[in-house]
Amino acid sequence: MSTAISQTWYMTRRHLMVFARQPAYAIITLIQPVIWLFLFGSLFKKVVELGGFGTTTYLDYLVPGVVVMSALSSNMWAGMGTLEEMQRGTLNRFLTTPVSRAALMNGNVVNNGLVTALQSVIIVLLGLLGGADYPGGVGGVAVLVLASVLLGTVFGALSNALGMLVRERESIIGINTFLLLPLTFLSSAFMAPSQMPSWMRHVADFNPLDWAMVAGRSAMSADTDWGAVGGRTAALLVLAVAAVWLSIRTFRSYQRSV
């Protein structure tokens, strides 16, 4: 067991190093959230007057939305990295060593989780810098970070499964560009649910992105509905476990096809 854990750590560190040694890549992934925060924050500043947002400023409302959206958009590309490692021969090299198969997969998941957590904290801090207010305090922010990590895990694992299944970049790019905007706009990322058309609100109820936003926002507000936070977080956890399970299954079928 301890071997599996230390091996997971070696695999995680291997991924983290790629992230740490390519600061340009890390910075680029943060530029987009900054644009969303300050561009949309200024553009839609007045919508908060419509009511139903539950925050004093639009920026307060927007920060959790951007955190969750960034978690989605950075994790949904995980399959590209996995695909590259398959094509480069790295995956097969590891498979001929005694490394635990779980460690191989988990390293990827843990790395994505850590990167998502870091990215989320940075966005929260940027929001703070821009004048956002988080009445829920550190605990609330922690819930938001947890929810976005879980959401990231769901889409990261699905992306990995897709990469191993289709084995071509174009499919990942196609599916991601197809999914990103509808998933984001069919959620409460930018608009209070009470201001959304009712059909959209119902669709959003089934959108895991919305679950993460609702959980984070509620935990960060002055009067947290812990029931809603717990329910949404639990649902995300179930989904994350299912997605990781699916990616491990796909991994096994990849091994059979070698």
Added chain:
Amino acid sequence: MSATRAPAVEARQLVKTYPGDVTALNGMDVTVEPGTVFGLLGPNGAGKSTTVKILTTLARPDSGSATVAGHDVLRQPDRVRHAIGVVAQSSGADPVATGRENLQLQGRLYGLRGAPLARRVEELLERFGLTDAASRPVKGYSGGMRRRLDVALGLVHRPEVLFLDEPTTGLDPEARTAMWDEIARLAGDEGLTILLTTHYLEEADRLAERIAIVDRGRIVVEGTPDALKGELRGDAVHVELREPAGEAGRTLLTGALGVLSGVHEVLIDGRRISVRADDGAAAMPGLLAALERAGVTVASATVARPSLDDVYLRHAGRRYAEAEADSAAGALTLAGGVR
């Protein structure tokens, strides 16, 4: 490495079919004695890589069995993995990590830690001439340096059996010669067994003590390079025609050349005629005269000692260069050269 030791690699009747009814292996048998270098020679798609994938626990055969270092690849894959080193066609060293970091990670996966790991890593860097580049990211390495790092990665845990899958494919001639020297040195390592796959005849001839020629998923012939070449009597005479011989012409020519004294075998394949003769030089005038009588124009004619190419032609029924259209220049150098 006493003579009574069990084979380092033993595969029996391996069959593997990929989706779409592609038969990769069709009854593959391989036996490699410990401490020897064994070469699997054949064109791309012959089944060499699939064999290596099964022996290194990556793929599972549809049927058949195999043991490596005494362990069953299907039932004891983890034991096999501890005993083998694998240098695949693309080993995929982490491009962002340095050469040293790649080796350290590889060692840790085999349970090496601390000072012994550090010593082993420095030893390998030194041995493969990578000490100066050890702290640089691998993405800046040349093709030859990467290949040497790949081999070092496969050796980090001192394996009993080393698999080298096409070790010099894609290398320039200079790097290829350097890699050959490295492999020859490795072969001298105490007790190390090497299974090498290659589609270069010259490479197999030079490095392997025993060679098995693979064609269409099974072994067509096996032996030492000298025994395989010795099996072919006399010299090989190759004649290139200006025009390919038709069906009728082929029969006519086979008959006309076969009756000449000192000529044993006649193989006609398009424009190329290969003849086996007791004494190639002595047979040449008679051959050329017979061809002239038959009304065909000769573009070139050479006499050579038997090469692995001739062995391949004899056992696989086609010329190596045709089976291996993309074989690199220099790979078909005839052993012994033109007399």
